[in-house]
Amino acid sequence: MRNQVHLLALLLVVALFLSGCAVAASPAPDQPLPELLIQASEYAYDVPDRIEAGLTTVALENEGELAHHAQLARLPEGMTPEAWLGLMQENPPAAIQAVTYVGGPGLLDPGLRQEVVLDLLPGTHLVVSFVFDAEGVPYLAKGMVKPFEVVAPSTAAKVQPIESNGTVELLDFSFILPAGIGAGPQVWEVVNEAQEIHEIMVLKLADGKNLHDVMAFLQTPNGEAPYVNLGGFQAITPGESSWLKLDLEPGEYVVTCYVPGAETGDPHFAMGMIQSFTVK
Ligand SMILES: [Cu+2]
Incomplete structure (x- = not known):
């Protein structure tokens, strides 16, 4: 009985040693x-x-x-x-x-x-x-x-x-969105290619609503918004880039920028920085 216990202990030590070797021999996994x-x-x-x-x-x-x-x-x-x-x-x-x-x-x-x-x-x-x-x-x-x-x-x-599914370019005063935006979880690299700071807000439209309904609401907020504020990426300094994570359902969307223009103070969406896209 006593020998069996020793044998088990020895096997355990050998097993721990081997598993330790296996971890040490492989490259450290990404965190x-x-x-x-x-x-x-x-x-x-x-x-x-x-x-x-x-x-x-x-x-x-x-x-x-x-x-x-x-x-x-x-x-x-x-x-x-x-x-x-x-x-x-x-x-x-x-x-x-x-x-x-x-x-x-x-x-x-x-x-x-x-x-x-x-x-x-x-x-x-x-x-x-x-x-x-x-x-x-x-x-x-x-x-x-x-x-x-x-x-x-x-x-x-x-x-x-960071692996991205596409790039969105922020310009003075428009967006270039990734081509063919699909449904599901995805990562967009956000790059400010412009002279001013910009952001990209993502709105999911209510059924039957369109870009004109969004513009009308943004200019005169009245009653219920024709969209859900789904998030997006806040203002980023020119020349910088980062990543936005989205999980999109099929439907109609609008992207926009609320940053005030450096010269006029008008919001960038009023200067053309607003655009719709469809997820099939
Ligand atoms: Cu902007």
């Missing part, structure tokens, strides 16, 4: 991307205080009763979040120009979730809302701004490469 989860409600964001730099899935969960987005912006070196908020009160155009827009999950109806993939650089960041209420008060002024720190990574993580 899934780290996730930065942002939860939005009226009128606050819940977001971790710090995250390591590098490719990151940034997810927005709308736990509120109104549509919300999560604009991520990197502050210039040496500027504190308090200093930026002070500048925002004294000179809003200067505050808006002071930061680098790195994207983020786009405008999303309650109960929905949107993921984007960003390559975060070290520095102090803000998650901030540029949505306005019906009286013209920005959600930012109601508390929807939260700083977080992106720190240098402790180890060089080997992460999955």
